[in-house]
Amino acid sequence: MEKFISVHIFPSPLTQREGFELTIQGREQAKASGKVKFLEAWVQVITRTSERRVNKAYCLWEAPDIESVMEAIGKAPVEGVYPVVVVEPEKVTL
Secondary structure, three states: EEEEEEEEEEEEEEEEHHHHHHHHHHHHHHHHOOOEEEEEEEEEEEEOOOOOEEEEEEEEEOOOHHHHHHHHHHOOOOEEEEOOOOOHHHHHHO
């Protein structure tokens, strides 16, 4: 299977908890689809006063194609889904 990154930009910043809840929903939707695997996510955190807020998320998926990832994402806001290759610097040789 191929790897894909989905980029999610939220219209207004979420609390860190809300961002994590969306991650859990993504994992469950991926399991339910049976076609994709949600590997991990990174969130862009901004700080306003003492509360951390999330305005972007980047999710790594394993799937047969972009359409399968889009189906698993469901109604979550998505800027795009892009095929990627994971590069592990310590293993790269030229």
